[in-house]
Amino acid sequence: MHTTYSHKAQLKVLKTPDATIVFKSSGNWTNNALVDANMILDQFCRTHHNVTIHWDMSNVENIDSAGVMLFINYYDLLKLNHCNIKVIGAKSEHEKMYRLLRKYTSKDTRKPADFYSVFLKPLDSIGKSSVAFILDITSFLAFVGENFVHLLYSLLHPRSIRFGAIVKNIEEAGLRAIPIVALTSFLIGVVIAYQGAVQLEKFGANIFIVDMIGISITRELSPLITAIVVAGRTGSSYTAQLGVMKLTEEIDAMRTMGFEPHRFLVLPRILALMISLPLLIFFADIIGIAAGMLISHLHLHISFTEFIHRLQSVLDIKHVWIGICKGPFFAWLIAAIGCYRGFQVSKSTESIGRYTTISVVNAIFLVIACDALFSVLLTELGI
Amino acid sequence: MSNTVIEVSDIVTRFGTNIVHDGANLSVRQGEIYGLLGGSGSGKTTLLKQMIMLLHPQSGEISVLGQKLSTISRTDSAILRRNWGVLFQSGALYSSLTVAENVGIKLREYTDLPLKLIQDIVRMKINMVGLPETAAELYPAELSGGMVKRAALARALVMDPALLFLDEPTSGLDPVGAEAFDNLILELREILDLTVVMVTHDLDSIWSIVDRFAVLGEKKVIAEGTLNEIIENPQPIVRQFFGGIRGRIRSQNGK
Secondary structure (H helix, E strand, O other), rough: OOOOOOOEEEEEEEOOOOOOEEEEEEEEOOOOOOHHHHHHHHHHHHHOOOOEEEEEEEEEEEEEHHHHHHHHHHHHHHHOOOOEEEEOOOOHHHHHHHHHHHHOOOOOOOOOOOHHHHHHHHHHHHHHHHHHHHHHHHHHHHHHHHHHHHHHHHHOOOOOOOOHHHHHHHHOOOOHHHHHHHHHHHHHHHHHHHHHHHHHHHHHHHHHHHHHHHHHHHHHHHHHHHHHHHHHHHHHHHHHHHHHHHHHHHHHHHHHHOOOOOHHHHHHHHHHHHHHHHHHHHHHHHHHHHHHHHHHHHHOOOOOOHHHHHHHHHHHHHHHHHHHHHHHHHHHHHHHHHHHHHHHHHOOHHHHHHHHHHHHHHHHHHHHHHHHHHHHHHHHHHO | OOEEEEEEEEEEEOOOOEEEEEEEEEEEEEOOOOEEEEEOOOOOHHHHHHHOOOOOOOOEEEEEEEEEEEOHHHHHHHHHHHEEEEOOOOOOOOEEEEEEEHHHHHHHHOOOOOOOHHHHHHHHHHHOOOOOHHHHHHHHHHHHHHEEEEEEEHHHHOOOOOOOEEEEEOOOOOHHHHHHHHHHHHHHHHOOOOOOEEEEEHHHHHHHOOOOEEEEOOEEEEEEEEHHHOOOOOHHHHHHHHHHHHHHHHHOOOO
């Protein structure tokens, strides 16, 4: 027998002349000292059947429920193997603990996974997620419908509109987003100007940088980039805010007081974002073009006056309007998804994180999809 | 049975300008169920959190199982944390794990027991706290309030702790559930030789299971002792506590 520390649970297997086997157990049978005893017992059970065992517990110092559980496990296993076991010398308090714990053990009822369930699992999960997807879309449509009803009601009863909440949300989603939108659109302007400058310089068509920057920034890039920044910033915060309110039952409390969450929470957020996003896009247009102007000056030596003069003649006002008009559509998508996902948060804290992620991913995807739709439509219409 | 397990001496706690404790003293003895009582805001839960090293008092000393908490080393505090179980008021089960995983997490992290044995121990503890076996594979969000408390108790008990801290164990349970929970704690003390410290408002618990308790008020421990000792205490706060209708009805019925 190998040596172990005296305080660890030990088990010595001794053979007596009359063919009975004696287990001499000693040490602490507690949860952090059971590994050796477990190994010895495991080995013994694999190789012995139909034997008589005297299990001597008299030298066990301490035992806890892990130790008792180990004992119970092997006691039952040896019985199953037709062994005849007699426990001798157990201390009375250990025996009492055994008797109390014994009534709480139960048969292992878990079934191993059968072949078909393993084989069908992928199909099963595909089916489940398809159904979940369809249910998700229907419940989003229901949300949109409910929201629309409340919007109509608000329009018919303008006094019920929560102007205070709208202004507060504009400050949160619009005003406070200005620094990050400015920085992002400045960098986008720089990138476009640099990339364009390198190409245009080859043809000596330097001045066309103005057309490129003016149209691409105002019509496509600044609406898209601003919407993505806002989706990440405001969409996620809407989901998290409403999610926490749902978790702490604030929303239920509002309902019981007759404060419709749609009127008090959702509509102000959606309207606030639909007002702020176009303004942010206009702001991003200015910063983006200014960045392009700076780079054109540094890199292609086009003076500011020249740039602005050219801009006035090539940039039709319609491009700016198209860009800005996309704003409310994108804003509606972002805010509606953000609020909808917030309401989906259920009991656990983990679901806040999950739905916030889903909300941002959905919002960014839908914004890009919506932008693509605009591009196709407007081109077909010849605008 | 009179070894002191927890000794709280001259605790001072301040949150900003708000003084919560100003010289609170108490001691918990081996093997007893000790109650912390007091009105809302009297600092019961704060004191409990200081005992389990979640908060630190501005001055004063707390010693738990012979370790002084103000000067405890990292290793000693790790050992201490293994030797106690804590049941939070709202259960605080990890929401991303199933009940069985929640209960078994300390065994998995701190011992080298084989997985099979851990699962058996977990199942035994789940039976012990009176949860149905089907609850083992559920997530905390799918449990009722009473089941969350039981699962959290199973988690607190899984390492056979010497000390069990309970923060309002029966709040939010119906009277039947609360009584069953009280009996459960009594039975578990019997099996596992526990010392229990509990924060409670429940007069029934105080009558039926608490051995000794402390009443907190006026930033101090204003009374400490067994029920019979405290009920004779002339302090107005104590009188208020036991002199109300609920207290009188309860004391007429006796223990």
